[in-house]
Structure formats: C-alpha cells, structure tokens
Amino acid sequence: MVFLSLSFWREAGGAMNVNYLSVAPELILTVAVVLLLMIDVQWKPGYRWWGIAAALGFAGAIAASVMQWVGHRGEDAAEYFRGMIATDGFSAFAGILIFPIAAMALMTAWPLVRSLGRRGAEFVVLVMIAAAGAHLMAAASNLVMLFIALEVFSISLYVLAGFTRARADADEAALKYFLLGALASAIFLYGIALVFAATGTTSITGIATFLGNELLFRPGILLAGIALLVVGLGFKVSAAPFHVWAPDVYQGAPGGVTGFLAASAKIAGFAAAARVLTVALDARIEDWAPAIGVIAAVSIVVGTLLAIAQTDLKRMLAYSSVAHAGFILTALVGGAAGVADMWFYVATYAVQVVAAFGVAAVVSGPQQGPAPLADYAGLSTRSPGLALALGLMMLAMGGIPLTAGFVGKAAVFSAALDADYLWLVVLALVAAVAGLFFYLRVVVLMYMQPAEGSGSVPVPLGARIVLVVAAVVTVLAGVVPWPLLRWLGEALPG
Amino acid sequence: MIVNQFLVLAALLFSIGIYGVLVRRNAVLVLLSIELMLTAVNINLVAFGQYLQDALVSGQVFALFVITVAAAEVGIGLAIVILIFRNRSSANVDELDLLKW
Numbered sequence: 001m002v003f004l005s006l007s008f009w010r011e012a013g014g015a016m017n018v019n020y021l022s023v024a025p026e027l028i029l030t031v032a033v034v035l036l037l038m039i040d041v042q043w044k045p046g047y048r049w050w051g052i053a054a055a056l057g058f059a060g061a062i063a064a065s066v067m068q069w070v071g072h073r074g075e076d077a078a079e080y081f082r083g084m085i086a087t088d089g090f091s092a093f094a095g096i097l098i099f100p101i102a103a104m105a106l107m108t109a110w111p112l113v114r115s116l117g118r119r120g121a122e123f124v125v126l127v128m129i130a131a132a133g134a135h136l137m138a139a140a141s142n143l144v145m146l147f148i149a150l151e152v153f154s155i156s157l158y159v160l161a162g163f164t165r166a167r168a169d170a171d172e173a174a175l176k177y178f179l180l181g182a183l184a185s186a187i188f189l190y191g192i193a194l195v196f197a198a199t200g201t202t203s204i205t206g207i208a209t210f211l212g213n214e215l216l217f218r219p220g221i222l223l224a225g226i227a228l229l230v231v232g233l234g235f236k237v238s239a240a241p242f243h244v245w246a247p248d249v250y251q252g253a254p255g256g257v258t259g260f261l262a263a264s265a266k267i268a269g270f271a272a273a274a275r276v277l278t279v280a281l282d283a284r285i286e287d288w289a290p291a292i293g294v295i296a297a298v299s300i301v302v303g304t305l306l307a308i309a310q311t312d313l314k315r316m317l318a319y320s321s322v323a324h325a326g327f328i329l330t331a332l333v334g335g336a337a338g339v340a341d342m343w344f345y346v347a348t349y350a351v352q353v354v355a356a357f358g359v360a361a362v363v364s365g366p367q368q369g370p371a372p373l374a375d376y377a378g379l380s381t382r383s384p385g386l387a388l389a390l391g392l393m394m395l396a397m398g399g400i401p402l403t404a405g406f407v408g409k410a411a412v413f414s415a416a417l418d419a420d421y422l423w424l425v426v427l428a429l430v431a432a433v434a435g436l437f438f439y440l441r442v443v444v445l446m447y448m449q450p451a452e453g454s455g456s457v458p459v460p461l462g463a464r465i466v467l468v469v470a471a472v473v474t475v476l477a478g479v480v481p482w483p484l485l486r487w488l489g490e491a492l493p494g
Numbered sequence: 495m496i497v498n499q500f501l502v503l504a505a506l507l508f509s510i511g512i513y514g515v516l517v518r519r520n521a522v523l524v525l526l527s528i529e530l531m532l533t534a535v536n537i538n539l540v541a542f543g544q545y546l547q548d549a550l551v552s553g554q555v556f557a558l559f560v561i562t563v564a565a566a567e568v569g570i571g572l573a574i575v576i577l578i579f580r581n582r583s584s585a586n587v588d589e590l591d592l593l594k595w
Contacts, residue, residue, distance in 0.1 A: 144556050151563045158570050168581050172590045174574050179524055179587070182567055183515055186531035189560060190508060193538040196553060200546045248593040 019080040022087040024064035025095050029132045032057025033125050040121045050124045058103040065095025077494035083203050086141030093491035094138030094271045101263045101350050102131035107462030108358035109256020111366040130156035134264045138271035143192045143202040154181050161253040173252025180245040188232025194225030204280040211283035237269035239295050239325040240302040250318035255361025255368035263350035270346050275493045278336040285335045293333045293424050299326030300431045307438050313360050313371040331412035338415035340488040348404035352393045355470030359390040362463050378451025387446040389467040396474045398439035404477035500541035507534035521575045521585040532564045
C-alpha cells in the first residue's frame, strides 16, 4: 500500500528533488529551537543560554541565506521539494533581511524576556519560529506552502502580542490581532480556493503558465479569487481599509514585540504579495494593478491623516506603518519592474521601525507598556543617544534627504511613474509632506521641550547595539544607496 | 459532475461566517464563525479537486492541511479568550475598549 501510494506520487508530481540548502535557514532555526527548549528543561541554564541559542540559530540562518544568495542571485527560481520551495535571489534576500531584523527585535525585547522569568524561553522560541515562517512565506512556490508558512508566522505573532499575560491592554491586542488575523486567513484561503478552481493548480509557476497560455472566456471566478487574495494580503501588511487591527495591536503589544511584528509582517507580507502578484498573476496585471493603486492611495491618506491625531508614540507609528504600506504598494503597481524598489523600501523601513519601537521599548521601561508622547518631552537632555536615534528614524520615515527613507520614496515613486500612475505619485508626494508634520513633532518634542521626568534613561546593551546598527544602516543606505539598489536588481522572484 | 450546489453551499456558509464575525459579541462565537468560513473553504477545495480530476489531488490534500492548521489556530484562539476572561471575567468583544483611536 505504501509502495503503491509512493509510486503514484512519483508519477503524478515528478521527482522529489530534495535540496537541503533551500530550507537550511528553517532547519537551522528549528534545531536551535529544539535544543534551546530541551536544554532549558533539563539543566535550566537561564536567559544567557537562550541568548546563545538564539544567536547561534540566527547566525546559522543568516549564513545559510547568504549561501543561497551567492548561489542563486539573479537567476530564475529553482524549485525543490516537488515545487513547494523556490530558491532564488528573492527568497535569499528575504532571509538576509528577516533574520537580522528578528535578532535585532529580540535584542530590544531582551529586558522583557528577562522580566518574564522561566517563560522567557518560550518568547525567544516564538520569535525564532515566526522568523522561520516569514522566510518560508518568501520562499513558498505553492499556495499550500504559502498558507502554511503564513499560519506558522501569524500564530507565533498572536501569542507574542499577548505574551505579558497580566496586562489587560496586551491581552486585548492579542485577541483583536487573532480574530482579525484569522478572518483574514479565511478570506485569503477562499481566494486560494477560487484561484485553484480557475486554474486547476496551486503551484505559483503553474498558475503563471496557465494564465500565460490560456484565454479565459469567463474569468469571473479568477477575478473574485484575486480580489480575495489581495484582501487577505492587505490585512497582513496592514494596508487601509484592512488596517483596523494595526493601531490597537501595535499600541497594546510590548514594545519589543511590536517592532518585530511591524517589521516582519511588512517583509513577509510584501514578499508573499510580490511573488503571488508579479509571478503567479503576472498575466492579469491589468486586473490587479488598479486595485493595488487604489489600496495604496487609501492607505497613504488614511495612515497620514490619522497619525497626525495620535498622542501615543506606538499608536502614531502604527498609523505611519499603514501609510508606509501604501508607499510600498505604490511600487507594486508597476508589476515585476517594481519589485527591486519595493525591496529597498521594505528593507530600510524594517530597520527604521525596529529601531523606533526599540526606543519606545527602552523609554517605557522593562515591561514595555504604553508610550505616551508626553514621555518623550525633553528626551534629548535625559538621554541624548536615544533622542538622536529616534530623531534620525523619524526623519528617515518622513523621507528627509540623506536618509534611506528619501531614497526609498524616490525609488517607489519612480516605479509608479514608469507604470503611468501619475495621480498616485502626486497624492503620495502631498501625503509625504503632510506626514512630515507628525514625524517632526516628535523631534521638536524631544529637543525643544523641557523634560518632565527627571534622571537619565538607562539604555540596555542590546538596545544600544540595535540603535547604532540601525542608525548606520539608515544613513549609509541614504548616502550611498547604489550598491544596495544594484544587488536588489538580482533579488527578483523568478 | 455538477459543482454548482457545492459552490452555493460554500458561498452561503462563508457569508454566514462573515455575518457571525461582524454581529456576534461573544469571542467564542466569533471564533465559531471563523471556523464556519474555513469549512466553507474546505467544501470549495474538495469540490474543485473532485471536479478538476487533478492527478495530485491538490484540493483534497489542501483541505486536510486547512483542517490541521485550523485546529492549531483554534487552540491559540481559545487560549487567548481564556486569558481575556480571566482578566476581565467577560469574553465580550464589545467590552474590549481599552485601545481605541
């Protein structure tokens, strides 16, 4: 019986082409997770060991991603495990991005991990599993795989959002994130089912081949499927009008978690969106590009306007992340031609948002609770380093020249202009200028207002490293963006 | 094979699920409504898999994966609901108003 089923599979799906390098980041992280948990249960070595295990896991995953990048950059996707995993420059770059970001977020969350006592190990493990799921989302070349990776990623994040069990605001954030995330997953799945119905396959390259060769006389079911897929992905990247969960979750979840959540959801969500839209549905670009353009415009306007009214830094950053989702979507209206610009924006924004929430986590203390803007008045006198880092991140997010944020905006706007979306670029430019208001307000608050609290804010070592790295990357990518832009030309989905 | 009746059933179930998510106030019932939506997807997947006579039986296999993942998701969801209930002695989603605007 087993033999029969095996031969059946071989006939139906071709050879099972196993390639361990293609899943090496996930394998290494999983091994690190298992080791961390087992050794922790047996010998109870405490948080130092968690840090070592996580560092080894992330270092190994980054090394594996770099090896994938060296071997596959600029080439067409190589598909392994019977067309489930695609290894190309795109998935390799996603790994090179997501694993350092996760490690940085973990470093900013470290005071929280230590304050959790024995439960801290689970926190570290969940961040590692979520990072593996996020990379798998970028590497999935089958919608089944994409769905499972999405769930691995999302379920870990639901738990992380409510990890500080006693805090009512974090619980509320977790439940809201879970209910809306599960709803989005169900909508996304319905979209997959409809696309499967219209094309007869769940393989991303298979869908691309089918749509490229066949002329659909009644494309209704396919269009409905595409619409539902876009809604599902829009939820994950917090694009308006599917953003309602983001402000509550970003504000309620602990600061270190929020940084990871904001950065990784953008990376993984846009990686999945880019692969599904520009590879699988490339032949249907006339159908989805206008919808993406409208969602981008709504996100930019809604995010910018609502961010102006906020009095909590984390909530303000949440609305700003809605606006940034819109800016990133602006690159995708150009289809495959915009993917490199999308990557540049996503990569630099992820670094900025982790650093900004890192500052919020430090200022609000080890429990990493709410971050009212009043706490930031006069921060430059209480902690010049923190104020400098947060100020730089605000300027970068606002798109001031000589920071990565400016180059990112220029890149996505040029991609949209190439695709003849002038109205979208004009709207985005106006919104970007309006957005400067709330970014600069934070800078003014920190540098020109008298301090309310007294005494300096102690900055833990982990957060200090993260802020320095983020500041260097942000300035470097803003002053000399060409090497990164050239590499990203080789990080396209094949 | 005619698939229309399955598609209509799935669409109805999905709509009932969305309606439930929007109007139900108890978090457990919202969870239940999301399960209804996933069931609708499963019906769709199995019906299309059978209709397309796919050699890889992708539709049916996908449905199995959806069932498994849905179980994991419900596990986490109920845990979060219990957490909320412990902290506020109510699992009413209307009362989750600490965070707004």
